Amino acid sequence: MYRMGKEEADAAARVIESGELFRVNHGAQETAHFELELAQKMGSKYALCVSEGTTALMSALAGLGVRPGDEVIVPTYTYIATASAVLAVGAIPILADIDDSLTLSPVAVERAITSRTRAILPVHMAGMPCDMDALSLLAKKHGLFLIEDACQAVGGSYKGRHLGTIGDAGAMSFNYFKIISAGEGGALLTSNEMVYKRASIYHDSGAAFWPYTEDRDVPFFVGCAARVSEITGAILRVQLTRLDGILKDLRRIRRQILDESRGLVPIRSNDIDGDCGINAAFRFETEEEARCFAKKAGGWLPIDSDRHIFYNWEPVMSHRGAFCDEMNPYLMSLNSASQPDYSRESFRSSLDLLARTVYISMNPNWSEAEVEQVIHRINA
Ligand SMILES: *Cc1c(COP(=O)(O)O)cnc(C)c1O
Numbered sequence: 001m002y003r004m005g006k007e008e009a010d011a012a013a014r015v016i017e018s019g020e021l022f023r024v025n026h027g028a029q030e031t032a033h034f035e036l037e038l039a040q041k042m043g044s045k046y047a048l049c050v051s052e053g054t055t056a057l058m059s060a061l062a063g064l065g066v067r068p069g070d071e072v073i074v075p076t077y078t079y080i081a082t083a084s085a086v087l088a089v090g091a092i093p094i095l096a097d098i099d100d101s102l103t104l105s106p107v108a109v110e111r112a113i114t115s116r117t118r119a120i121l122p123v124h125m126a127g128m129p130c131d132m133d134a135l136s137l138l139a140k141k142h143g144l145f146l147i148e149d150a151c152q153a154v155g156g157s158y159k160g161r162h163l164g165t166i167g168d169a170g171a172m173s174f175n176y177f178k179i180i181s182a183g184e185g186g187a188l189l190t191s192n193e194m195v196y197k198r199a200s201i202y203h204d205s206g207a208a209f210w211p212y213t214e215d216r217d218v219p220f221f222v223g224c225a226a227r228v229s230e231i232t233g234a235i236l237r238v239q240l241t242r243l244d245g246i247l248k249d250l251r252r253i254r255r256q257i258l259d260e261s262r263g264l265v266p267i268r269s270n271d272i273d274g275d276c277g278i279n280a281a282f283r284f285e286t287e288e289e290a291r292c293f294a295k296k297a298g299g300w301l302p303i304d305s306d307r308h309i310f311y312n313w314e315p316v317m318s319h320r321g322a323f324c325d326e327m328n329p330y331l332m333s334l335n336s337a338s339q340p341d342y343s344r345e346s347f348r349s350s351l352d353l354l355a356r357t358v359y360i361s362m363n364p365n366w367s368e369a370e371v372e373q374v375i376h377r378i379n380a
Contacts, residue, residue, distance in 0.1 A: 031233030053173025063199035127276025250277035
């Protein structure tokens with residue numbers, strides 16, 4: 001969350017004063033409007049607002065029919081939610097290395113494909129676009145679904161197309177740490193009507209009772225509970241109007257910092273213009289050099305972000321994929337042919353890249369003087 005203020009407070013107050021807090025009622029329809037506005041802005045046929053990015057990913061996977069017996073390829077560098085969403089639908093997350101862009105390596109993905117692979121799940125980490133051309137080609141060649149985790153990349157793009165709309169489905173997060181936020185929240189994007197219908201059933205297990213489900217021609221099934229309140233919808237409508245301004249300022253400041261920092265090597269980007277500009281990222285020869293620079297310049301190393309490195313996903317690493325053995329995908333007979341490799345030795349290349357990268361985190365609200373200060377620290 002970068003910007004929030006009176007407009008959001010007023011929007012939430014209007015919902016509370018109207019008494020129409022339930023999205024299914026024919027009241028203010030804030031959430032329904034948000035979904036239309038988001039879909040239109042991103043260039044997707046459908047958007048479904050849900051409770052978190054994780055439930056958006058789960059809805060995408062369930063919408064596409066990913067299930068026990070399937071493997072889904074995820075990167076070594078992402079939040080645990082990417083892997084836990086795969087487990088939530090009974091499938092097995094298979095790790096693949098990142099490349100020097102810090103996003104999923106198409107070469108590593110191709111090596112990880114087996115006869116059980118059903119989907120590739122690239123993550124646009126910290127707003128950095130994945131190599132979607134190469135990944136789309138791979139998905140097509142091997143007949144796999146492509147699901148984008150755009151939770152950290154709302155508003156980013158790759159070759160002019162918004163992240164989250166390039167694959168079969170995409171997931172966004174609006175939790176507290178994301179570019180726009182309602183404290184919690186998420187959205188599924190897809191242009192596939194069947195995926196949208198199945199995802200909307202999945203995200204609202206009780207949906208069979210609501211009037212808006214009357215036109216559903218897909219059989220109902222039990223899913224999860226990820227419906228949002230109208231307060232979330234109302235706040236997100238305001239946040240969406242702030243998105244362009246936030247990205248413009250993040251990108252402007254990052255551009256200035258990259259242009260004016262001397263003697264440093266920025267990491268490779270698959271599309272620097274579409275990158276959200278959350279961090280300026282530099283690559284060093286050694287971890288020692290990276291640490292020395294980070295300390296002096298006020299930066300940090302992605303290898304130190306505990307939540308985002310695969311070996312810190314404790315429940316995944318220890319194969320506890322559910323609350324009981326019977327529902328644990330790692331113990332299901334349908335998954336017995338899958339032997340996922342989660343060892344550190346197999347992913348040295350990812351860990352090496354993350355240990356030699358330094359992020360300087362941007363703030364779109366910095367004044368010109370504050371930006372100058374950051375550049376001064378970097379060059380010192
Ligand atoms: C934030 C995030 C998610 C989802 O998080 P929620 O808290 O469920 O919204 C998923 N993937 C990545 C890469 C994230 O950063």
